[in-house]
Amino acid sequence: xxxxxxxxxxxxxxxxxxxxxxxxxxxxxxxxxxxxxxxxxxxxxxxxxxxxxxxxxxxxxxxxxxxxxxxxxxxxxxxxxxxxxxxxxxxxxxxxxxxxxxxxxxxxxxxxxxxxxxxxxxxxxxxxxxxxxxxxxxxxxxxxxxxxxxxxxxxxxxxxxxxxxxxxxxxxxxxxxxxxxxxxxxxxxxxxxxxxxxxxxxxxxxxxxxxxxxxxxxxxxxxxxxxxxxxxxxxxxxxxxxxxxxxxxxxxxxxxxxxxxxxxxxxxxxxxxxxxxxxxxxxxxxxxxxxxxxxxxxxxxxxxxxxxxxxxxxxxxxxxxxxxxxxxxxxxxxxxxxxxxxxxxxxxxxxxxxxxxxxxxxxxxxxxxxxxxxxxxxxxxxxxxxxxxxxxxxxxxxxxxxxxxxxxxxxxxxxxxxxxxxxxxxxxxxxxxxxxxxxxxxxxxxxxxxxxxxxxxxxxxxxxxxxxxxxxxxxxxxxxxxxxxxxxxxxxxxxxxxxxxxxxxxxxxxxxxxxxxxxxxxxxxxxxxxxxxxxxxxxxxxxxxxxxxxxxxxxxxxxxxxxxxxxxxxxxxxxxxxxxxxxxxxxxxxxxxxxxxxxxxxxxxxxxxxxxxxxxxxxxxxxxxxxxxxxxxxxxxxxxxxx
Ligand code: ADP
Ligand code: MG
Ligand code: ZN
Numbered sequence: 001x002x003x004x005x006x007x008x009x010x011x012x013x014x015x016x017x018x019x020x021x022x023x024x025x026x027x028x029x030x031x032x033x034x035x036x037x038x039x040x041x042x043x044x045x046x047x048x049x050x051x052x053x054x055x056x057x058x059x060x061x062x063x064x065x066x067x068x069x070x071x072x073x074x075x076x077x078x079x080x081x082x083x084x085x086x087x088x089x090x091x092x093x094x095x096x097x098x099x100x101x102x103x104x105x106x107x108x109x110x111x112x113x114x115x116x117x118x119x120x121x122x123x124x125x126x127x128x129x130x131x132x133x134x135x136x137x138x139x140x141x142x143x144x145x146x147x148x149x150x151x152x153x154x155x156x157x158x159x160x161x162x163x164x165x166x167x168x169x170x171x172x173x174x175x176x177x178x179x180x181x182x183x184x185x186x187x188x189x190x191x192x193x194x195x196x197x198x199x200x201x202x203x204x205x206x207x208x209x210x211x212x213x214x215x216x217x218x219x220x221x222x223x224x225x226x227x228x229x230x231x232x233x234x235x236x237x238x239x240x241x242x243x244x245x246x247x248x249x250x251x252x253x254x255x256x257x258x259x260x261x262x263x264x265x266x267x268x269x270x271x272x273x274x275x276x277x278x279x280x281x282x283x284x285x286x287x288x289x290x291x292x293x294x295x296x297x298x299x300x301x302x303x304x305x306x307x308x309x310x311x312x313x314x315x316x317x318x319x320x321x322x323x324x325x326x327x328x329x330x331x332x333x334x335x336x337x338x339x340x341x342x343x344x345x346x347x348x349x350x351x352x353x354x355x356x357x358x359x360x361x362x363x364x365x366x367x368x369x370x371x372x373x374x375x376x377x378x379x380x381x382x383x384x385x386x387x388x389x390x391x392x393x394x395x396x397x398x399x400x401x402x403x404x405x406x407x408x409x410x411x412x413x414x415x416x417x418x419x420x421x422x423x424x425x426x427x428x429x430x431x432x433x434x435x436x437x438x439x440x441x442x443x444x445x446x447x448x449x450x451x452x453x454x455x456x457x458x459x460x461x462x463x464x465x466x467x468x469x470x471x472x473x474x475x476x477x478x479x480x481x482x483x484x485x486x487x488x489x490x491x492x493x494x495x496x497x498x499x500x501x502x503x504x505x506x507x508x509x510x511x512x513x514x515x516x517x518x519x520x521x522x523x524x525x526x527x528x529x530x531x532x533x534x535x536x537x538x539x540x541x542x543x544x545x546x547x548x549x550x551x552x553x554x555x556x557x558x559x560x561x562x563x564x565x566x567x568x569x570x571x572x573x574x575x576x577x578x579x580x581x582x583x584x585x586x587x588x589x590x591x592x593x594x595x596x597x598x599x600x601x602x603x604x605x606x607x608x609x610x611x612x613x614x615x616x617x618x619x620x621x622x623x624x625x626x627x628x629x630x631x632x633x634x635x636x637x638x639x640x641x642x643x
Pocket of ligand 3: 450454508509522523526
């Protein structure tokens with residue numbers, strides 16, 4: 001394995017500040033303290049040395065007075081209270097005077113004649129003792145010490161945010177090194193996505209064996225954009241490419257580039273690319289790139305200079321490195337429609353890989369992958385679960401498996417059973433059951449009829465999905481629900497299906513209106529969803545006779561071509577026409593539902609009464625009720641004939 005360059009090795013090995021090592025504030029204090037101690041000991045050492053050089057005999061003051069009178073003393077040096085005496089014969093001795101009195105006064109008290117004193121050379125020197133040094137330096141040291149302490153204190157206060165200022169421009173990329181066996185993900189861990197894997201195998205090949213490609217003059221794409229709904233495994237697949245190729249994987253999220261200060265994002269991009277080049281071959285993965293890669297200059301989401309600079313820097317870096325640098329940039333988004341066209345042009349993210357929601361076979365494979373470390377009871381049937389989970393993403397399936405294991409563990413079983421898995425489907429779809437949420441008798445009745453209304457309409461209309469379960473136990477935010485599952489995976493939806501879907505959604509509304517002669521807030525979500533669907537039919541799919549084959553809005557529900565919010569491309573007149581068409585679709589659907597409810601009132605009452613009694617009706621019982629009332633339940637074959 002290639003040695004990693006130093007800077008990178010550092011990221012891998014150093015502990016984050018604050019956990020190991022000495023935090024910056026503490027280190028600072030330590031150094032200040034050390035300097036002070038060294039200084040003080042130097043000072044005291046000096047005064048010690050200067051003292052000890054005169055380790056000489058001491059005489060009393062009275063003895064000194066006698067010597068002076070006798071004329072034996074030649075000189076006296078006064079240092080503070082100390083007297084250093086030099087005798088005529090060259091001997092040196094020391095003595096002490098009373099503190100605070102002048103020596104001449106003292107001598108006068110000892111009756112020494114002025115003539116005797118006149119022969120002595122008296123010299124006054126400065127005190128050189130520790131206290132003297134300290135006293136004279138204290139006015140300088142104390143303020144410095146105070147400032148040092150103050151700075152240290154401040155630095156502690158702002159350590160969280162302020163110290164970060166020094167590492168601002170560095171990228172916050174997380175690195176998964178190829179030697180890291182625990183985090184290694186390969187294509188084996190990604191189920192389904194066959195086309196995507198096929199496409200990416202080429203990249204893996206290049207990273208493993210670049211010479212083969214470079215020798216023949218092939219230009220390998222620098223940028224690969226993974227597109228797909230949330231949870232379809234974009235992040236997972238990017239990691240798998242790195243894992244397969246055995247190269248370093250730098251991952252960062254688009255939002256991590258953006259900080260409060262302009263220029264930081266750009267500098268992080270630079271830093272990230274530098275790191276990756278040093279670690280080459282490597283993959284840089286920018287997750288959720290739409291956070292920085294939105295169309296520039298629209299003013300949508302607050303026209304943000306910082307974001308644009310960051311994006312520009314990404315473009316510059318993408319252009320700036322050569323194919324032989326063996327760095328490949330991958331990016332992921334679930335909003336490819338909002339990306340800046342500059343990102344997508346050839347030479348940048350020109351390789352686009354789409355990840356679809358898994359189909360039945362893929363779902364089973366994904367379930368198998370996540371079933372690896374879980375013990376299952378004999379009755380567990382993953383194929384059946386895969387069949388009952390159309391529209392689930394990989395992340396949903398992962399969550400389903402996990403919920404099932406949690407359910408089994410909560411009930412103190414050691415194996416996950418089929419029942420756990422089935423209950424988890426609903427939990428993932430609709431949120432946990434809220435058994436404690438007790439409905440009043442009136443509410444219960446209303447909810448039962450409302451849900452029965454949905455169910456009857458769904459069973460009668462030919463293009464609606466068949467009912468799997470009806471329940472009036474509240475879950476998440478809904479009071480009751482009808483679980484409908486398509487008979488098979490669909491990629492395309494037809495106008496007839498849309499119309500039936502709208503009718504099914506209105507089932508609850510119509511029941512409340514015609515049977516209870518009142519309306520509650522219950523159907524408000526039904527109305528929102530169905531109206532939005534009707535509007536999409538008119539403005540996006542060209543499914544209205546009057547409007548004709550015109551798409552007035554882009555896929556994201558925003559007007560096309562990155563116009564600002566609220567900018568419409570169509571006139572007020574067309575706007576009014578759209579509203580009229582939507583209203584027409586909704587009203588026709590309501591008429592249709594009213595007719596169905598009237599016709600099948602008996603079946604509706606039976607289902608509602610049964611619901612109030614048992615709260616949940618499964619598919620089998622529901623279909624039996626339908627048959628006794630002369631409605632034929634849908635079977636797989638029927639649908640195939642109809643479409
Ligand atoms: P995305 O980045 O597309 O939103 P992720 O890659 O983060 O989705 O997927 C989330 C989780 O879902 C993954 O960690 C994995 O456990 C599971 N998952 C998604 N797709 C697949 C797949 N095709 N095969 C296996 N697991 C998957
Ligand atoms: Mg992701
Ligand atoms: Zn409803």
